[in-house]
Amino acid sequence: MNPTIKDVAQKANVSIATVSRVLHNLGGYSDKTKQKVDRTIKELKYQPNAIARGLINKRTQTIGVLFPDVSSAFSSELLHGIDEFVHNHNYSVVVCNTDQDGKRTLKYLQLLREKQVDGILFSSEVLKKEYYDLLEDMRVPVVLISSQTDFPNMPYVKIDDFQAAYDAVDYMVTKGHRRIAMISGTKGDPIAGTPRIEGYRKALEAHGIAFNSRYLFYGDFMYESGGRAMKSILQKAPEVTAVFAASDEMAIGALSTATQHGLNVPEDISIMGYDDLRLARMVNPPLTTVRQPLHDIGMIASGKLIDMIESGEIAQSQICAHSIVERQTVRNIT
The missing domain is CATH 3.40.50.2300 (Response regulator)
Structure with missing residues (x-):
């Protein structure tokens, strides 16, 4: 017969509630008690029964x-x-x-x-x-x-998407860039779309740079859309010196397209992402970006x-x- 939580409690000389708290890492017991309960669980080879546990606590x-x-x-x-x-x-x-x-x-x-x-x-x-x-x-x-x-x-x-986008564009301006395009996420997205565009606009405004609607492009946060947007930037606004993308995947798509068109990053055009995914460290050159933890x-x-x-x-x-x-x-x- 399989041991029960009651058997563990009796052998360890603690309450059933204490065994339950140890199992769920909920605290409220000493290290000595935890060691004793853990040792007893191993000795009895006790396996918590999820169904029975759910019947008791309705979870x-x-x-x-x-x-x-x-x-x-x-x-x-x-x-x-x-x-x-x-x-x-x-x-x-x-x-x-x-x-x-x-x-x-x-x-x-x-x-x-x-x-x-x-x-x-x-x-x-x-x-x-x-x-x-x-x-x-x-x-x-x-x-x-x-x-x-x-x-x-x-x-x-x-994170604060408005402030993060503001800080990204502010960083690019301090590097001397004034013709900065943005690849936004989905148009009208109130969560990660509009706040990041507002951060982009306000950072330009803070540096006395007029917002140019020709420099705003849209994607869907995915790699392919970043590539398509970069192609449009090169065709419609070839004078831009920097691109801020609202996701790393779009930034990497933009970087790839720029390279395919014979441009060197960052010598010919600068690109900045948003997220700090593992991919940002893996591309060549490694991507400057906004880090979300x-x-x-x-x-x-x-x-x-x-x-x-x-x-x-x-x-x-x-x-x-x-x-x-x-x-x-x-x-x-x-």
């Missing part, structure tokens, strides 16, 4: 994560942080790919409802009212990642969600710090 120890594009490098780096934190706290993850325009978001929310997940991490997408209404019906905690909303009880973890954001958001699940209290939103990572794709022309 499945599972959280749902929704991404608009699971295959993107951006989602991958967030997911590493999420999975690391969640695994260390004895939860598991169900990952859902909602698609770029959210075509499958409602379908996946229904699926997560059927699976009775304990909470949801909602990433990089606008929280529409139809989503919010369904989440309210589900009565599970939700934390937004790289998104935010005015709906109540929806804490978020992100994506791994940390994933961990912080997971921590807030699990705290909400365990305590029933709403977490506070958090703006994480960004920084400029200077590599080799922006030339000083002063």
Whole structure:
């Protein structure tokens, strides 16, 4: 017969609640107690029963994560942080790919409802009212990642996109660039689109540089769209000396297209990205970019969600710090 949590508690001479807290890394016990419980678990070869545990605490120890594009490098780096934190706290993850325009978001929310997940991490997408209404019906905690909303009880973890874009363009201007094009994300996107464009415009304005609509191009945050936008820049605004892209993938697409057209980066044109993905360090030349601490954001958001699940209290939103990572794709022309 398989040992139970009660057997562990009796042999270790502690309460069942203490064993449970040790299993879930919840604290409230001494190191000596933890060592004793861990030793007893090994001696008895105790395996926690997820079904039985769920019947006791009415939880499945599972959280749902929704991404608009699971295959993107951006989602991958967030997911590493999420999975690391969640695994260390004895939860598991169900990952859902909602698609770029959210075509499958409602379908996946229904699926997560059927699976009775304990909470949801909602990433990089606008929280529409139809989503919010369904989440309210589900009565599970939700934390937004790289998104935010005015709906109540929806804490978020992100960086300040306006300020990050402002700082990127300010950096390029201090390097002597005044004809700076921007490759924005999806047109009209209120989360990662409009705030970054406003940061771009305000940084130009702060340096007495008039905004030129001919220098604003749109992509979809993906590599291919960055390449297409760069081709348009070379055709329609060949006088620009620098390009700020609202994602590293678009910046790398732009870099590739510039190279294909016989330009050297940064000697002929400077390019700056946004995110600081691992790819930014791997391209040649390595990409100067705005760093979002994506791994940390994933961990912080997971921590807030699990705290909400365990305590029933709403977490506070958090703006994480960004920084400029200077590599080799922006030339000083002063």
